[in-house]
Amino acid sequence: MPGKRINPNLIKTHYSYTADELAKRLGVHKNTIRNWARVGLFFLPGRPILFHGGTVRAFIATRNAGRRAPCPPGTFYCFRCRDRRKPALGMIDFIDRLRGAGNLMAICETCGATMNRRARRDALAAIMPGLDVQIRQRPPTLSGSPVPSLDCTLKERETT
Structure with missing residues (x-):
């Protein structure tokens, strides 16, 4: 079953994130971030492994765009x-x-x-x-319904 659609706006464009920080920010497991790096998410060379915010946002946006497709006519x-x-x-x-x-x-x-x-x-x-x-x-809406309301106390309060 496919995962949830992740909001790319949670990532700040000009920040650099570690895998743990990115996972906490997006609400996913850190292994998900590592899998994304294996699939094609670019990270900065060196240790610790850092991900640039703008690159992460673009990667998530392209993944989300692939899931969204309008229904053709007649379906x-x-x-x-x-x-x-x-x-x-x-x-x-x-x-x-x-x-x-x-x-x-x-x-x-x-x-x-x-x-x-x-x-x-x-x-x-x-x-x-x-x-x-x-x-x-x-x-018809409830206001146009022929069945009266069962809340009789409202009418009693109005008369007293």
């Missing part, structure tokens, strides 16, 4: 499968939230989990080309 990201998947039977629901934006909901064709994706109503044809998108209105 969702399934959290259960951990991959991009097409909706089952090509059926998608668009739940209109506010001002033309909303949520796309579909079922994963592989595992059957519910998948969600944010989208604008205007961009539905570009995001989900050739798929059947049903547009539904959002469910």
Whole structure:
């Protein structure tokens, strides 16, 4: 399972760090830092082994950028499968939230989990080309609910 996404902004650009300092600053084990050095993180020659902050930030940013990839048109990201998947039977629901934006909901064709994706109503044809998108209105809010509140003490306090 891939590790967490590490924040490169925790590293100061003009500082030099040892492996222990860098590990504490980023919240990872010092062996992780040593593995990064083995994979390609540049360190300053000599002892103790020092890492320049700007180099570390650039290294972490390139690693994080490789993990981030937008879903192509017609697909969702399934959290259960951990991959991009097409909706089952090509059926998608668009739940209109506010001002033309909303949520796309579909079922994963592989595992059957519910998948969600944010989208604008205007961009539905570009995001989900050739798929059947049903547009539904959002469910009513609690203030518009016909069921009264169970907190009766509030009304008693208002009258007294």
